Amino acid sequence: MTDVHVVGTGLLGTSLGLALVRAGHDVTLEDAVPTHAALARDLGAGRLPGPGEPSGPDLVVVAAPPDVTAGCVLDALRRWPQAVVTDVASVKGVVLRALEASGVDLARYCGSHPMAGRERSGAVAGRADLFDGRAWVLTPTTATARSATDLVATVARAAGAAVRELDPASHDAAVAVVSHLPQLASSLVAARLASLDDDAVALAGQGLRDVTRIAASDPHLWTQILAGNARAVREVLSGLADDLDRVLEALAALEDGGDVPGARGTLAAAVAAGNAGQARLPGKHGATPTAYTTVRVLLPDEPGQLGRLFADIGEIGTNVEEFHLDHGLGQQLGLAEVDVVPAAAAGLVHALADRGWRIHG
Numbered sequence: 079m080t081d082v083h084v085v086g087t088g089l090l091g092t093s094l095g096l097a098l099v100r101a102g103h104d105v106t107l108e109d110a111v112p113t114h115a116a117l118a119r120d121l122g123a124g125r126l127p128g129p130g131e132p133s134g135p136d137l138v139v140v141a142a143p144p145d146v147t148a149g150c151v152l153d154a155l156r157r158w159p160q161a162v163v164t165d166v167a168s169v170k171g172v173v174l175r176a177l178e179a180s181g182v183d184l185a186r187y188c189g190s191h192p193m194a195g196r197e198r199s200g201a202v203a204g205r206a207d208l209f210d211g212r213a214w215v216l217t218p219t220t221a222t223a224r225s226a227t228d229l230v231a232t233v234a235r236a237a238g239a240a241v242r243e244l245d246p247a248s249h250d251a252a253v254a255v256v257s258h259l260p261q262l263a264s265s266l267v268a269a270r271l272a273s274l275d276d277d278a279v280a281l282a283g284q285g286l287r288d289v290t291r292i293a294a295s296d297p298h299l300w301t302q303i304l305a306g307n308a309r310a311v312r313e314v315l316s317g318l319a320d321d322l323d324r325v326l327e328a329l330a331a332l333e334d335g336g337d338v339p340g341a342r343g344t345l346a347a348a349v350a351a352g353n354a355g356q357a358r359l360p361g362k363h364g365a366t367p368t369a370y371t372t373v374r375v376l377l378p379d380e381p382g383q384l385g386r387l388f389a390d391i392g393e394i395g396t397n398v399e400e401f402h403l404d405h406g407l408g409q410q411l412g413l414a415e416v417d418v419v420p421a422a423a424a425g426l427v428h429a430l431a432d433r434g435w436r437i438h439g
Contacts, residue, residue, distance in 0.1 A: 079103055080233055083127075083135040083161075085150055086110075087118035089196060090166050091141030092204030095123030097237035100206050106132045110142075118201045134158065137233055140165040144302040148176035155182055162226040164190045168253060169306035170217045170246035184221040188230045189246060191215045191253070192239055199296050207238065214239035217246045254310035259318070261292055261300060262311070268293035284404035321348065370399050371423035374438035375430060377412040379405070387414060387435070394429045396422045413438060 080103050084091045087109040095105045095118060105124030109115035119126050138154040138161050140147055147167040154163045163186055167173055170189045177184060194212040196203055214234040218227045231241045244252065268290040271279055304311055328345050331338035377383050384403070391398060400417035418426055427437055 080137060080229070080236070081132065081135045082106075082124075082233060083108065083132045083138045083158075084124065084141055085138060085154065086141035086143075087114045087123065087201050088141060088143075089199050089201070089203045089208075090192065090194075091139070092118040092121060092123045092201040093194075093206065093208035094139060094141065094166070094192075094237055096121070096204055096206035097209055098233065099124055101236040103233075103236060106135070114201060118204070121201060121204060123201070123204060132158070135161050137161060137229055138163045139233075140167075142167075143299065144169060144172075144306050148173045151187060152177060152180055152182055155186060162186050162188065162229045164188050164230045166190060166192055167306075168257065168303050169250055171250045172306040174217075174219065174246050184219055185223045186226050187219075188222045188226045189217040189219075190230055190234065191217065191249065192234070192237075193257070194239075199299065209234070210238035212239050214241050215249055216241060216243045217249050218243065219246065250307050250310045254307055254314045258304060258307060258311050259314050261295060262304070262315070263318075264290050264293040265295075265300075284402060321351075324348070368399070369420065370417035371420045373416045373418060373423055373426050373430070375414045375416065376436040376438050377403070377414045379410040379412055384412075384414070390430060390433050390435070391416065391426070394426060396426045396429075 080098075082094075082098055082103055083106045084095050085108045087095070087107055091107075091109075095107060098105050099122060106127040107115045107118050107124045108127070109118070115126060118124065135158060138158055140150040140154060140163065142150045142165075144167045147165050151163055151165050151173065154161070165173060167189075168191055170191065173189060177187065192209055192212060192214045194208050194214075196205075196208070214237070216227055216230055216234070227243070234241050267286075271282075271290075324344055325348055328341040331341040375387060377387060388398075396418055398416055398418065400415075402415040402417075404413045404415070405411075416426070431437055
């Protein structure tokens with residue numbers, strides 16, 4: 079059993095406490111706002127320390143906002159001279175630079191970043207399963223003791239995460255593309271909806287919902303994240319802006335029936351490049367991506383229908399690889415998209431039709 083002290087009881091700190099308590103670890107909680115720590119305790123994320131506690135935690139996890147993370151890490155290193163200290167901030171370079179400037183010994187510090195989160199924030203949004211199967215990146219420096227890195231890895235795995243290691247600069251460059259750019263893109267696309275009339279917004283389908291899902295994120299938190307990783311995000315956005323400029327030029331060439339040679343090729347190349355990038359996303363359980371066949375089933379918007387569909391698929395013996403549900407405009411119907419391995423698709427279509435399901439397409 080590892081003694082873990084969590085500093086900061088928002089979404090990540092509370093979720094980590096819940097996960098570690100579930101795994102049998104002793105977790106103490108601390109927050110700059112005592113009410114927040116008390117709420118996390120009441121939710122089962124750990125206990126509040128008694129007088130003089132924690133006297134010697136094995137690991138201190140700083141789960142504070144990004145703009146105060148470095149100060150909290152420095153404080154923890156000084157308060158507990160035997161403990162390993164990590165943080166879960168989503169940018170690492172800015173934290174490391176502040177720590178290096180302080181002159182503190184970094185042997186007991188190993189930065190980390192769980193690639194998990196929700197659109198909601200605060201302790202009440204905490205979940206014990208938030209880290210299950212998610213990547214947790216460790217960012218040790220050349221000064222970090224191997225024992226410190228190993229302890230952080232052990233605790234991350236206890237929370238259910240899959241551990242990866244990157245140096246801080248590589249981490250920040252990576253998350254600029256896989257996390258920070260999607261957030262900005264989602265927010266910018268969603269912002270276009272503000273000026274549309276209700277009839278236009280009503281045409282939105284699952285594609286738009288997918289693209290804009292994370293646009294509901296906390297602006298205050300994301301301002302801190304983007305400011306902390308400004309250089310890497312700017313470089314990624316510059317490349318995206320170049321791509322957008324080429325698309326804009328091609329569209330301008332095709333306006334009003336224009337037929338400038340090469341313009342259509344530019345549009346096709348943009349979409350094809352997206353195909354190539356999307357194909358690189360990890361497949362099920364992190365394996366090599368697999369091409370699935372989508373079986374589309376019209377689903378009455380009534381209680382029990384989704385459960386009945388899954389029960390029928392289970393009786394048929396087909397494994398569901400991915401699942402999406404879209405809702406029809408002006409109709410009490412949903413469109414269930416069931417992704418299966420290609421060899422199972424035809425049999426599933428016939429078996430579901432035999433059970434009375436309406437197959438779409």
